[in-house]
Amino acid sequence: MKNQHAFATQAVHAGEAPCPVTGALDTPIYQSTTFVSVNSDEMAAVYGEEKFGFMYTRYGNPTLRALEEKLAVLEGGEAALVAASGMAAISTAILGFVGEGDHVVAARSLYGAAYNFLNKKLPRMGASTTFVDSTRPEDFEKAIRKNTRLIYFETPSNPVLQILDIAGLAEVGRSNKIPTVIDNTFASPALQQPLAMGVTVAVHSATKYLCGHGDAMGGAIVGTKDYIQGLCHEVLRDFGGVMSPFNAWLILRGTHTLHLRMPAHCANAQKVAEFLARHPKVERVNYPGLPQHPGHDIAKKQMTGFGAMMSFEVKGGYEGGKKVMDRVNLFARAASLGDTRSLIVHSASTSHRAVPREQRLAIGVTDGLVRLSVGVEAAEDLVSDLEQALDF
Ligand SMILES: *Cc1c(COP(=O)(O)O)cnc(C)c1O
Numbered sequence: 001m002k003n004q005h006a007f008a009t010q011a012v013h014a015g016e017a018p019c020p021v022t023g024a025l026d027t028p029i030y031q032s033t034t035f036v037s038v039n040s041d042e043m044a045a046v047y048g049e050e051k052f053g054f055m056y057t058r059y060g061n062p063t064l065r066a067l068e069e070k071l072a073v074l075e076g077g078e079a080a081l082v083a084a085s086g087m088a089a090i091s092t093a094i095l096g097f098v099g100e101g102d103h104v105v106a107a108r109s110l111y112g113a114a115y116n117f118l119n120k121k122l123p124r125m126g127a128s129t130t131f132v133d134s135t136r137p138e139d140f141e142k143a144i145r146k147n148t149r150l151i152y153f154e155t156p157s158n159p160v161l162q163i164l165d166i167a168g169l170a171e172v173g174r175s176n177k178i179p180t181v182i183d184n185t186f187a188s189p190a191l192q193q194p195l196a197m198g199v200t201v202a203v204h205s206a207t208k209y210l211c212g213h214g215d216a217m218g219g220a221i222v223g224t225k226d227y228i229q230g231l232c233h234e235v236l237r238d239f240g241g242v243m244s245p246f247n248a249w250l251i252l253r254g255t256h257t258l259h260l261r262m263p264a265h266c267a268n269a270q271k272v273a274e275f276l277a278r279h280p281k282v283e284r285v286n287y288p289g290l291p292q293h294p295g296h297d298i299a300k301k302q303m304t305g306f307g308a309m310m311s312f313e314v315k316g317g318y319e320g321g322k323k324v325m326d327r328v329n330l331f332a333r334a335a336s337l338g339d340t341r342s343l344i345v346h347s348a349s350t351s352h353r354a355v356p357r358e359q360r361l362a363i364g365v366t367d368g369l370v371r372l373s374v375g376v377e378a379a380e381d382l383v384s385d386l387e388q389a390l391d392f
Pocket residue numbers: 085086087088111113114154158183185186204205206207208217218219337
């Protein structure tokens with residue numbers, strides 16, 4: 001699909017075409033592990049990539065390929081690779097740049113498992129990471145060493161909604177000849193296009209907004225053709241975290257409505273955030289759509305909507321946060337995000353319970369912090385649910 005089409009048209013059509021044999025309009029689920037060749041020469045040509053074709057689903061599959069082509073177009077990259085989960089995509093993307101003796105500069109405010117991968121797993125492979133607490137691109141630049149091979153960050157970040165300057169970080173990477181990788185999960189390509197701002201690679205937990213309905217795990221990596229081919233041949237095949245064709249089909253179906261769901265999520269989130277910001281029991285709201293958010297101006301510059309993730313600090317600390325989570329009726333007490341349904345977690349007692357308190361406070365996960373993933377229900381119902389939950 002050519003890039004002259006608008007995002008909405010690409011979300012519906014890119015990467016997919018009716019089957020030339022059967023006429024099936026929707027992309028079939030190619031639930032087959034292996035693919036036949038007519039003779040040894042043809043199989044050799046497919047293995048050698050001189051001929052288009054498939055061999056074995058861990059190496060590639062037509063349903064996965066359709067999703068990869070769609071996501072490459074939506075993110076504005078040359079190529080994409082899908083993986084079994086967001087973490088399979090993140091670890092694969094990082095290992096495509098980093099090996100023994102190498103160094104990574106990363107934001108401290110990251111999805112927990114991505115932080116653990118950089119902090120605990122990379123050292124086992126002889127690589128190390130310096131975490132940057134500041135949001136200033138200059139401070140990322142100061143952390144660069146001779147052996148730095150990657151700058152890794154996410155914006156908006158989980159769960160405190162820190163906003164980083166994408167163009168600023170891309171420029172730090174470019175001027176130091178170091179690739180940059182962004183986790184674009186919270187925004188999705190419908191709200192934020194980091195590759196157009198100079199970032200080298202975008203990664204996703206497709207489990208979230210790309211799928212959008214909370215029914216399939218998946219991950220994606222978007223970058224140059226050479227890089228993606230290298231990941232496919234040298235990393236993902238050997239580590240094995242391949243997406244299932246059924247999940248690829250569910251996520252493909254989700255992407256068809258991404259451009260419709262995201263504005264609805266954003267409009268609801270803005271109303272919920274404004275309600276919370278006015279509430280006497282709420283100390284602070286972390287939502288980039290509020291003018292008092294420290295990253296509001298940068299978010300306004302680099303996003304076409306502020307997303308639907310937010311967190312807020314309830315007065316009454318740990319017990320106050322737990323109370324709100326226990327008292328909601330419509331919000332589901334559940335991890336994950338990007339679902340049509342609204343979800344709530346009290347971070348300190350659940351997702352971050354294993355993180356020592358000092359460390360937890362250092363990343364902004366205070367005792368009373370409650371995270372919301374705002375869904376696409378009616379905003380007034382979400383607001384009244386929170387209103388009665390805060391009435392304790
Ligand atoms: C959920 C999430 C991940 C991990 O994705 P999985 O699909 O659960 O492996 C990574 N980054 C962010 C920002 C996420 O929200």
